[in-house]
Amino acid sequence: MDQLIIQDLHVSIAEQEIIRGLSLAVPKGEVHAIMGPNGSGKSTLAKVLAGHPDYAVTSGSVLMDGENVLELAPDERARQGLFMAFQYPSEIPGVTIANFLRAAVQARLPEGEELEATDYYAQLYKKMDLLDMDRSFTSRSVNEGFSGGEKKRNEILQMAMLNPKYAVLDETDSGLDIDALKVVAHGVNSLRGPNLGVLLITHYQRLLNYIVPDQVHVMVRGRIELSGGKDLALQLEEKGYDWVRDDISEPALA
Amino acid sequence: MVKENAPLDIERNLGNFAYPETHTHDAGTGLSEKTIHYISDVKEDPDWVREFRLKALRTFLSKPMPTHWASKDLEAIVFDNIRYYLSGGTQPKRSWEDVPDDVKRTFERLGIPEQERKFLAGVEAQFDSEAVYSNIKKAVGEQGVIFVGSADGLKHHPEIFRKWFGKVIPTGDNKFSALNSAVFSGGSFIYVPPGVKVKHPLQAYFRINAENFGQFERTLIIVDEGAELTYMEGCTAPKFNTATLHSAVVELVAMKGAKLQYITVQNWSNNVFNLVTKRGLAHEEAEVKWIDCNIGSRLTMKYPGVVMKGRKARGEVLSIALAGDGQHQDTGAKMVHAADETTSNIISKSISIGTGRATYRGLVHIPKHLKNCKNNTECDALLINASSRTDTYPAITVRGTGNSVQHEASVSQVSAEQIFYMQQRGLTEAQAMSLSVNGFVNDLVRQFPMEYSVELKRLIELEMEGSVG
Numbered sequence: 045m046d047q048l049i050i051q052d053l054h055v056s057i058a059e060q061e062i063i064r065g066l067s068l069a070v071p072k073g074e075v076h077a078i079m080g081p082n083g084s085g086k087s088t089l090a091k092v093l094a095g096h097p098d099y100a101v102t103s104g105s106v107l108m109d110g111e112n113v114l115e116l117a118p119d120e121r122a123r124q125g126l127f128m129a130f131q132y133p134s135e136i137p138g139v140t141i142a143n144f145l146r147a148a149v150q151a152r153l154p155e156g157e158e159l160e161a162t163d164y165y166a167q168l169y170k171k172m173d174l175l176d177m178d179r180s181f182t183s184r185s186v187n188e189g190f191s192g193g194e195k196k197r198n199e200i201l202q203m204a205m206l207n208p209k210y211a212v213l214d215e216t217d218s219g220l221d222i223d224a225l226k227v228v229a230h231g232v233n234s235l236r237g238p239n240l241g242v243l244l245i246t247h248y249q250r251l252l253n254y255i256v257p258d259q260v261h262v263m264v265r266g267r268i269e270l271s272g273g274k275d276l277a278l279q280l281e282e283k284g285y286d287w288v289r290d291d292i293s294e295p296a297l298a
Numbered sequence: 299m300v301k302e303n304a305p306l307d308i309e310r311n312l313g314n315f316a317y318p319e320t321h322t323h324d325a326g327t328g329l330s331e332k333t334i335h336y337i338s339d340v341k342e343d344p345d346w347v348r349e350f351r352l353k354a355l356r357t358f359l360s361k362p363m364p365t366h367w368a369s370k371d372l373e374a375i376v377f378d379n380i381r382y383y384l385s386g387g388t389q390p391k392r393s394w395e396d397v398p399d400d401v402k403r404t405f406e407r408l409g410i411p412e413q414e415r416k417f418l419a420g421v422e423a424q425f426d427s428e429a430v431y432s433n434i435k436k437a438v439g440e441q442g443v444i445f446v447g448s449a450d451g452l453k454h455h456p457e458i459f460r461k462w463f464g465k466v467i468p469t470g471d472n473k474f475s476a477l478n479s480a481v482f483s484g485g486s487f488i489y490v491p492p493g494v495k496v497k498h499p500l501q502a503y504f505r506i507n508a509e510n511f512g513q514f515e516r517t518l519i520i521v522d523e524g525a526e527l528t529y530m531e532g533c534t535a536p537k538f539n540t541a542t543l544h545s546a547v548v549e550l551v552a553m554k555g556a557k558l559q560y561i562t563v564q565n566w567s568n569n570v571f572n573l574v575t576k577r578g579l580a581h582e583e584a585e586v587k588w589i590d591c592n593i594g595s596r597l598t599m600k601y602p603g604v605v606m607k608g609r610k611a612r613g614e615v616l617s618i619a620l621a622g623d624g625q626h627q628d629t630g631a632k633m634v635h636a637a638d639e640t641t642s643n644i645i646s647k648s649i650s651i652g653t654g655r656a657t658y659r660g661l662v663h664i665p666k667h668l669k670n671c672k673n674n675t676e677c678d679a680l681l682i683n684a685s686s687r688t689d690t691y692p693a694i695t696v697r698g699t700g701n702s703v704q705h706e707a708s709v710s711q712v713s714a715e716q717i718f719y720m721q722q723r724g725l726t727e728a729q730a731m732s733l734s735v736n737g738f739v740n741d742l743v744r745q746f747p748m749e750y751s752v753e754l755k756r757l758i759e760l761e762m763e764g765s766v767g
Binding site: 143 | 713714715716718719720721722723724725726727729730733734736737738739740741
């Protein structure tokens with residue numbers, strides 16, 4: 045079965061180990077949520093999967109449908125079908141969303157093949173309709189002067205256009221009010237399907253009221269300490285992360 | 299993306315080829331009165347031109363090199379090693395078929411006269427010292443528009459030519475304008491009669507083909523009352539091992555209510571010293587607009603200016619400079635307000651890559667006795683590598699009440715996070731950089747004619763391809 049498999053991953057930044065032997069598998073077609081307290085290494089995991097140059101993988105592997113993605117440059121991973129929705133997406137002044145996405149779609153075509161403008165716009169507008177977006181949105185510069193909600197919607201639009209095999213959503217709910225949260229959840233839900241595996245990273249349970257996960261994993265101190273069904277999120281909401289911490293027998297760190 | 303000493307090998311293959319020299323006229327190396335007489339003899343100059351040149355030579359020799367601000371790199375120019383005049387003949391061809399084969403191949407590789415057929419009203423192509431091809435569309439010629447080489451202009455239209463030649467930029471303006479005045483050859487002379495609005499642009503193409511050569515074209519454009527013109531020039535040279543000098547003088551005159559737009563896309567190879575003096579004179583309610591794109595060259599010193607002489611005249615400079623590794627783009631603008639209610643606008647964007655250095659110098663002068671003059675200056679610099687450099691030297695003199703001036707400057711850097719974000723969407727590092735640079739200049743480029751904005755985008759992509767390791 046096609047899946048994104050993370051095996052015994054160790055990651056450091058500036059000599060400090062952040063991820064300490066994390067293992068996880070996300071089968072294609074499923075939505076897995078990673079929850080955890082602040083500083084547990086959730087966002088680091090997302091960045092490492094995407095290939096951010098600041099982090100050093102000291103051991104372990106990440107396989108996407110059998111291919112070792114750690115050997116690939118960030119742009120190669122992306123073209124192979126790995127997408128990450130950023131917690132803090134960058135601004136690109138002077139470049140419209142339409143032109144940015146066009147360059148990204150073009151980058152996925154075989155060498156020498158030109159993207160047909162009319163096909164591209166037809167596809168873009170179809171996705172925008174799916175996500176209930178105003179047509180004028182894509183003529184704005186990428187993330188420049190965007191509200192938190194607009195930035196996240198832009199991430200979801202890009203995800204819709206680039207048809208990834210696996211998508212990592214890093215704290216997509218952070219900084220969103222309830223209306224924006226619903227819009228983003230609607231976007232993710234409408235992209236759910238047998239050809240997409242989603243890894244949803246979140247601090248709060250509330251997002252999971254709108255995007256119901258197949259599996260919930262609890263990450264503490266750089267590794268998955270607990271996994272379970274969607275009810276696990278509710279338990280966390282009720283009992284807090286300390287409950288998991290107390291549950292862990294890790295005398296070395298106590 | 300900030301990187302220490304990222305290697306940079308700029309590809310400039312479109313222009314990087316040279317054909318063997320077959321010049322019938324060669325003034326030899328070095329500069330003396332003999333050189334001037336040789337040039338005047340070959341060009342069959344009228345006496346007043348020969349005198350003008352000799353006087354200019356004396357001015358050139360007596361003037362020191364600019365030192366108060368100029369880069370030390372100027373000292374690398376050895377005037378005695380330069381060849382000042384090279385040509386295969388002095389008569390430009392009116393038909394493309396008559397142009398010699400090697401020259402024809404050169405310009406065909408650069409896309410001329412293909413562009414002429416597509417969207418230009420007329421083309422002049424200069425190969426080393428002389429125009430080899432000059433053509434204007436019949437309909438435009440019938441409106442009374444004159445578009446010829448400078449030699450033709452001074453011989454056949456002396457009544458207009460002499461009136462303005464050397465008046466906007468006097469010989470002694472600076473050492474390089476004096477040098478140009480002494481040895482000028484080629485360049486365009488254009489006259490647009492009152493009320494004539496030339497719909498399509500006229501274009502000149504300057505090509506240096508010979509090593510150790512100095513190209514000194516001289517362009518004079520007069521747009522008469524209420525007339526309108528867009529003029530474009532493009533420049534290339536192959537990569538030689540030794541320095542080549544390009545030192546042009548461009549004088550523009552916009553009579554009452556006239557509109558003149560002058561567009562340059564320079565893509566010199568990185569051993570060309572590009573020291574150019576450009577100035578326009580705007581009479582009452584006239585508008586002179588410079589659009590200036592400087593890519594390539596070893597050192598460019600160029601500050602297009604507008605003297606707003608008549609009431610309500612307008613001056614504008616939009617410039618983009620891209621300084622690649624080892625290059626110095628020292629560019630800017632000069633706005634001299636000399637009448638009431640005159641307005642000027644300067645928007646300058648520069649990009650420095652590797653050890654490239656971009657310098658902006660802006661002069662804005664509004665004297666005390668004037669009323670209701672306005673200037674707006676914006677200059678933005680983008681640094682690509684940690685070793686890239688940018689400097690801004692505004693010189694603003696605004697006196698009196700009721701005049702206003704506004705100056706904004708910014709320096710930004712392409713951030714590692716921004717590049718990573720774009721890479722995460724599937725773009726390579728080079729594609730990400732070039733998109734980011736194109737975004738930076740986008741609001742300016744949108745004002746360019748379509749063909750030039752496409753060309754500029756392509757040139758930026760080529761530069762960025764080479765800028766990542």
